[in-house]
Amino acid sequence: MVATLPLELKLVDLSAVQTALQARATRRYEDDREHDNRIKIVAFANGKGGVGKSSTSAAFAVAAARQGARVLLVELDPQGNNAEDLGFVRSDIADDGRAQAAAILNSRPLTPTGSPRKNLFVVPGGDALEEITEELYCQRRLASQTGDTTWLGMYAASLEQVYDDYDLIILDVAPGILVLQLQALVAADVVIVPSKSDPSSRKGLRLITRRFGEALQYNDSLVMLGVVLFAAGSSATRVKKGIRDDLKRDLAGTEVPVFETDIRHVEAVAVEARRRGLVPQELLKEKDLDASLRKSAQDLARDYGALTGEVLQAINQLRESLNEAEEMEEASA
Ligand SMILES: Nc1ncnc2c1ncn2[C@@H]1O[C@H](COP(=O)(O)OP(=O)(O)OP(=O)(O)O)[C@@H](O)[C@H]1O
Ligand SMILES: [Mg+2]
Secondary structure: OOOOOOOOOOOOOOHHHHHHHHHHHHHHHOOOHHHOOOOOEEEEOOOOOOOOHHHHHHHHHHHHHHOOOOEEEEEEOOOOHHHHHOOOOOOOOOOOOHHHHHHHHOOOOOOOOEEEEOOEEEEOOOOOHHHHHHHHHHHHHHHHHHOOOHHHHHHHHHHHOOHHHOOEEEEEEOOOOHHHHHHHHHHOOEEEEEEOOOHHHHHHHHHHHHHHHHHHOOOOOOEEEEEEEEEEOOOOHHHHHHHHHHHHHHOOOOOOOEOOOOEEOOHHHHHHHHHHOOOHHHHOOOOOOOHHHHHHHHHHHHHHHHHHHHHHHHHHHHHHHHHHHHHHHHHHO
8 A cells, every 4th residue: 555645845946957967068078188088987896895995096096196196085874984095084084974065955066075195175965965875865756757857967067067177086985775886977087996706796786787887877978997896715726817807797798807906805904904994015114013014014005906996997997988979980971
């Protein structure tokens, strides 16, 4: 039985979202080869929890910022793990997600609360994101009756308003919240899927692949850049090859690559890095580390360095192939 309640729900007015989405469509259509004003928003997502989304987002963000890119890291997760990973839990940069909620619920720019590293700006996650998810589920319910899908672009609209301010915008996306995942996939230019090799992580990978397909209807230039094998336990080449073959089977029918670089499993470094609010590249420089921990931190930092190189190269290749496609189109016109 379906109950109809005499209830008046006040939802966010989406006219500003519509305007921002139109601006995005125009920007994407415009030929902006000289400025490479596209492929900036990278979402780290997987339908499964604990597969390295936050650790990889933070390490990648710090590495790219160190190379001189102006980076915005947005945590679409009520857990607020970025604050731990980057060590700003007790600073005034941490706001429990309030700035993010205010921006999304008022269709305003996603303005950072601060800059925990040079060139790196953050919009933290936290409990206040519950307000966003509540709104999103209501919007989704309403859309199921009206057929208007504008609500899917609420994050895209707030990100569009800061797009020109950064070289890279990284989204660290919560695993279990469907509406946040969809928002991220509709807002992003590319998606990276960290995955472990166990069956339930691979189920999460298949789930995000399905959601990716759904998001393509609203964001047709979205690209899945690749899968990162996270906390790979064995260093044996044969075992790794088996895992990679499994991942590739899960991605069958798509052309999504598995990145060459695996992030190795070193729990002691991960725990110490998060405890100190440093990414592995920073932890290894700490004076009071014992020798074996320093060695492991160096190895893990090397993995993240290599992964960062691969990701940035893949983004550049994508930009180049878009430019080439446009040139061919122009030549044939
Ligand atoms: N290289 C590593 N080896 C082993 N454990 C790691 C490594 N890096 C991170 N961890 C640990 O794995 C756990 C999950 O990592 P992380 O928080 O990055 O995953 P996540 O996908 O963001 O999780 P969630 O879905 O909860 O947001 C954390 O407890 C972290 O300390
Ligand atoms: Mg996380």
